[in-house]
Amino acid sequence: MTLIDLGESTVQERLRGEGLILKTGPFAARIRTRIPVVAAALMQVYQDFPVLDASAFADFECHLRRPLTFRRWHRPQVLFLADGRSVFKPLPLHQAFPVLEWGMNWCVANQVHDRLVFHAAAVERNGKALILPAPPESGKSTLCAALVASGWRLITDESVLFDLRLDEVTGPVRPVSLKNASIDVINDFAGNVMLSDVCRDTLKGTVAHMRPPSSSVDRADEPATPAWVVFPEYRAGAATLLKPLAAGSAFMQIVKSAFNYPALGRRAFHRTADLIDQADAYTFVYSRLEEAIETFDALAAGR
Amino acid sequence: MHSPLDGNQALRLALARPESMTERTPAEWTVLVAAARETSLLGTLWNLATLAGVAERLPEPVGRHLYGGFLKADRNAEAIQWELQTLQSGMLQRLDPPVVLKGGAYLLAGLPNASGRICNDVDLLFPRADLERAESLLFFEGWGTTHHDPYDQRYYREWMHELPPLEHWRRGTTLDVHHNILPETFAVRTDPVRLLASACDLPAPWRYRVLRPAHLALHAIVHLFSETEWDRALRDLYDIKVLLEHFGGRGGDSFWRDLVDEASSLGVTWLAAYALDCCEQSLHAGVPLEVREALLGSRITTLKRRAARPLFLHGLNTRASATPKRDSVARALLFLRGHWLKMPPRLLARHLFYKAFLAPKEDVTNSRTDPAGGGVR
Structure with a gap:
């Protein structure tokens, strides 16, 4: 049963009642809320x-509600609760849906310890995964959205999961989060993408979420072999440049993106080393998406 | 068919009877995992499931959460041992070996509750006379005080049973330096000399001591039952249960007699009575009836105990609860009770007045993440 099979009114009913259990790749989140806009989003x-x-x-207990103070009515706010505990500062109510997205990301980043979790996007072609770890503002999500619009399978836009025993990556396939200028860039780049309503004035500016292609959703449980780890950097006007990165530097950089590296200690160290051993690492500077896609298509084709 | 258990019932049952974990439905697991996550008991459950031989029979995603909790605890244990090792090979060698308390003690003494347990800081007990010296020795190794407000410094140094928590300037580890197990201003005053005098040496390579069994169990008891925050109370109650059953099983009557006698010598019989009652009610701990009766003694009437019981039992609940309203009332009352016991009324009034009106304002939302920060994009 998918959301569309269920229909918006049933989705609404479940959100208000015992909860809607949404399956995103390896994880299921039980979402409860009485805030009406969430169902539509x-x-x-x-x-x-x-x-x-x-x-x-x-796996996760997610609850979205207004605070119990006067901010319930006066300039109303929204809280995200994981296991009944509020984890973010309250935010304006109109941001309920992005807050839910950030909340579910928080759950993956903080509540998963049986595999390495990297703050990175990943896409797949021919069973091989391209991993894009990156700090904010590096254009990771924009690049990821463009790759997905160009036929790569979306593994995840946010949290790459690397198994502690098997050499495979998975991810909770979820909508791709786009911010500010990226929203128009992706709309212009690919006419066929479906974006959520934009949400303005959030902490990250204007945000919108891109619906993942149904083919990526259907294959959400399918693992991929890590083949490339690429650290992207968007630089206005820069020429496209894919440059090999030494394993040691790649290790040090990707560790910064590992959410549970400290919690897993030596296991995390060895598995990160395994990941970097298996995959080829690059840095990637770009400003034009078309050229970026060509570069990665060539990489996947072994050219 | 039974009616579905809420997260608390399921978690208590799993702790009391680990083999019952195979009987849980997927929906019960949802709330059980949430309750265990809230109380940092995921790793403990994995350990119990493994010992009971049911770990492989858990549903796959459930097993992953428990195992993940265990990995985190395993790394935590390694880090705590490393920290203790580093501390004992440094400046502290100039003092007599301190007593390691709580999580560190369970770990170094190899007690059964240590496996899968998360321990957030290192707690050491020194004789009062060594306290200043310990603080200045530790300072040279990078341990600095955390509460810079003069009022807070006075609060700890004059009224509490420990220094303001120390923090390592590079590693950020918290070290609590104690000179007693209850605040100086608490309703009863425990005699730390009694605790220190009979503490036992740990086997090499450790240069620490641990409290003797009855004191170890009593410390766990007074710690929880004098507490103002009951957020992870179930984990603490589980520690008490395991310590009692472990030492009771090994030492038999002599342990139980020592427990009753020492509770009385330290003046905490009344706290122990509540604790053993809760262990029995909540986690079906195997405490002999005569021990519980001996502790009840004169100070606590059956009526008082019956009245207090729901307060503690609701306070022990996690948020995965079928009675959230009663639980929050209980938590609020336990908060008041904790403060009431901690200080005599006049001092308490002064303290609360200061904290409410005079203390520099802390941003209460600071503990929560800003979704735009911390990489949670």
């Missing part, structure tokens, strides 16, 4: 995602 970008029934196991 979920329908926009999660329509092809499976919904589990109430008797299923959910």
